[in-house]
Amino acid sequence: xxKAIFFHAGCPVCLSAEQDILNLIPADQIEVVHLGxxxxxxxxxxxxxxxxxxxxxxxxxNVLHINFGAxxxxxx
Amino acid sequence: xxKAIFFHAGCPVCLSAEQDILNLIPADQIEVVHLGxxxxxxxxxxxxxxxxxxxxxxxxxNVLHINFGAxxxxxx
Numbered sequence: 366x367x368k369a370i371f372f373h374a375g376c377p378v379c380l381s382a383e384q385d386i387l388n389l390i391p392a393d394q395i396e397v398v399h400l401g402x403x404x405x406x407x408x409x410x411x412x413x414x415x416x417x418x419x420x421x422x423x424x425x426x427n428v429l430h431i432n433f434g435a436x437x438x439x440x441x
Numbered sequence: 442x443x444k445a446i447f448f449h450a451g452c453p454v455c456l457s458a459e460q461d462i463l464n465l466i467p468a469d470q471i472e473v474v475h476l477g478x479x480x481x482x483x484x485x486x487x488x489x490x491x492x493x494x495x496x497x498x499x500x501x502x503n504v505l506h507i508n509f510g511a512x513x514x515x516x517x
Contacts, residue, residue, distance in 0.1 A: 369465055385499045389445055389466045423461045431505045 368394055370422040372410050374401040378434035382419040386431070400440050411437055444470055446498040448486050450477040454510035458495040462507070476516050487513055 371386055373379035383397065400407050400418060410420075414428040417436045421429040447462055449455035459473065476483050476494060486496075490504040493512045497505040 381503060382505055385497075385501070385503050385505060388501075389470060389497075389499065391467070394465060421461075421465075423465070425461070425464075427457060427461050429458060429461060429507045431507055 367424045368396045369424055371395055371397045371419065372400055372415055372422065373397070373419045374435055374440050375399060376418070376434035378432050379419040382431045382434075386419075386421065400437070404440070407437060407440055443500045444472045445500055447471055447473045447495065448476055448491055448498065449473070449495045450511055450516050451475060452494070452510035454508050455495040458507050458510075462495075462497065476513070480516070483513060483516055 369390065371383060373383050387395070398406055398410070400410060413422050413426070415422065415437055417430055418434050418440070419431045421431060423429065445466065447459060449459055463471070463473075474482055474486070476486060489498050489502070491498065491513055493506055494510050494516070495507045497507060499505065
C-alpha cells in the first residue's frame, strides 16, 4: 500500500509535529523520513513539492507544510 | 473521547487540506469546525493558539498550522 510520507529534520518543531502526527495517523499508513540523516532523499522531496520541514506528502501527491522548522535549502 | 479539531474556513487551501487530513486520520478521532460559518468559535480557536487556517488542534493542545489559507483575523 502506498503510504503518506512525513519529512522532518530532527528540529524541535519537527519532533513535536512528528509526535502529534504519529498519534493521529495509523502507523501502517505513514512512513517517516529524516532528511537530516538521509540527505540523498532531499532532491526527491523537493521535486515532490516539499519546501520546508516538517511536511507531510500525501498519497495523492499533495504536500502539507506543517508549522515551520527549516527550509529544505538549509538542509543541504 | 477527546478529538483533534480541524479548523478551516472554506478556502481552497482549507478544503484541499481537509480532504487530505480526513483521508489520513480516522473519522472518530477528528472534529471539523468551519470558522467561516461558525464565527462564535473564532475566539476559542484563537485562545487555543490557532493563528491561521487550516489548522489542526491536537488532543494535547498543540496547534499544527497546515499550509496557509487565511489568517484568523481575516475571518472576523
